[in-house]
Amino acid sequence: MSEKLATAPRGKVSLFGVLRSESIRFFSLNSTRILILLAIVLYAAIAAIGTWGIGSLRASMGGMEQMPGMEDLAAPGFASELMGSGLVFSQLILGVLGVLLFSGEFTTGSAVSTFLASPQRLRVLAAKTILITVVTAGVQIVSSLLAFAISKPIADNYQMDLDFGSDAFQRVLWYGALAVAMAALIGLALGMMLRNSAGGITSLAALFFVLPIILSILTSITDWAQHIAKFTPDQLGMALATPSSVVTDLESWQQLLGVAGWIVLPLALGAVLLAKRDIK
Amino acid sequence: MIQAQQLTKKYGGKTVVDNASFTVQQGMVTGFLGPNGAGKSTTMRMIVGLAAPTSGEVLVNGRDFKKSRHPLTEVGTLLEAKSVHKSLTPLAHLRAMAATAGLPVSRVHEVLEVTGLSSVQRKKVGGFSLGMGQRLGIATALLGDPQVLILDEPVNGLDPEGVAWVRNLARQQAAEGKTVFISSHLMSEMAQTADHLIVIGRGRIMADAPISEFIDNGLDQTIVRSADIEVLMNALNGDGVQLRRIDEHGVEVTGPDSVTIGRRALEYGVVLSELRPLQRTLEDAYMELTRDAVEYHSSNVAETGGGK
Structure with a gap:
């Protein structure tokens, strides 16, 4: 070790700086690359396999649209909505990415470095929120485009109507991105509140997979449960992206309000806790 | 600051x-x-x-x-x-x-x-x-x-x-x-x-x-040895000086520093066989200061039987 140090320029902390800092660390981690790759591959594969499966079923049975109960297969946007079949998995995987972005700070002790470099804690939260929103929405758009690119030749082969410009595919593309970003922000809030990766991921999985099961059981007993079931994050996402497959009686504004609630409320609660609690 | x-x-x-x-x-x-x-x-x-x-x-x-x-x-x-x-x-x-x-x-x-x-x-x-x-x-x-x-x-x-x-x-x-x-x-x-x-x-x-x-806040302590230790003890006795006999020819002097003791010995013609200032280290000062404020005391190994 030598002893002489030059004088460093005076460094002013800014939201842009913290955002750059978060990006450098986020993309340096293997977990980030693995989860993003997994989300894209799984989503595109589910779409392609779904298209192939339905296509070959149609080909082998012939004219099954006329059969009672199978009319949906002939609906104009059906092939497009197949593209969104893996949406809930994307929500979960990229939601985990959101959990890790915050819980990792506390499980590894790097929170100390982070909050020494930006003592204003809410600025760190703002940077993480922007980063995870842009990344997960972006990844979901890439996933949808890849799903389309792979499935298009398959759909053409079976004379299925898969059209990029169609209203149905555009819904899958954009509302899918919204649904995934919502899940990632819920994950971010869980990671921030629980400060623990395993706990955050388990809670997220419970929200997406266990809560719907519990609500569906309750629905058979009581009426009010079905009103709540419409507002779970997986139902909201699927009903927005694939409205013919997952039918809801909610108005668009009600759906969007539900999404906004799932984004704002956990983050706001987490922000209050983040500002108050000590950093360990 | x-x-x-x-x-x-x-x-x-x-x-x-x-x-x-x-x-x-x-x-x-x-x-x-x-x-x-x-x-x-x-x-x-x-x-x-x-x-x-x-x-x-x-x-x-x-x-x-x-x-x-x-x-x-x-x-x-x-x-x-x-x-x-x-x-x-x-x-x-x-x-x-x-x-x-x-x-x-x-x-x-x-x-x-x-x-x-x-x-x-x-x-x-x-x-x-x-x-x-x-x-x-x-x-x-x-x-x-x-x-x-x-x-x-x-x-x-x-x-x-x-x-x-x-x-x-x-x-x-x-x-x-x-x-x-x-x-x-x-x-x-x-x-x-x-x-x-x-x-x-x-x-x-x-x-x-x-x-x-x-x-520095502690008083000087010095170990002095001489065949004529009694003479020296009488010579040193005075205000604020503590003398503690440690053996036949040795005494621990608290108060005057070793230079003063040596000078007094010369004045009285006492030959010293040892004149050793006791260094009160920072460690001693620290131990003294925090003795009652230590959160986790270690006890004597012998007393605890060295484990189960």
């Missing part, structure tokens, strides 16, 4: 820092000394806003650090060796830290160079030894060329060369007019580095004084 005013931190019912008021001056190295669990780290965490005081306040250069616009340039902090994501490399960690404040990448390479980490800059931090983690922590602290340097047990896990380097670094930074605040549970370490000492025990500030006072 760091100013703490009646700083108190309670966790549940336990008071970890108890009404601590002190000032850490710039241009010198201030040691923060105390046994394990005395509240050193908690105090440092409160200084940099990671822990909120239950009551009282602490200011860095006259301001609350949580509102600082130039945090890395204001305070460089080492709190624990591994405040870094295990899967990151030193380069990625330091680049990310530098980015928050818009510091250039050239500065990252500078601190990697001075802390001797250039050769491992692309290795994952998870595989680092305690010493290497400590070096990375120091590199992080130095990144913004801060006005105030806060180092919590910086020499933990360092090899002798690293320990000497940290000492030089602290002295050099203080010489440049910066505020240097270093904690340790070892008095011997502080004795070689610090100009000023703040001693903490069970969350309370026990002493706050220049390091010289820790050695």
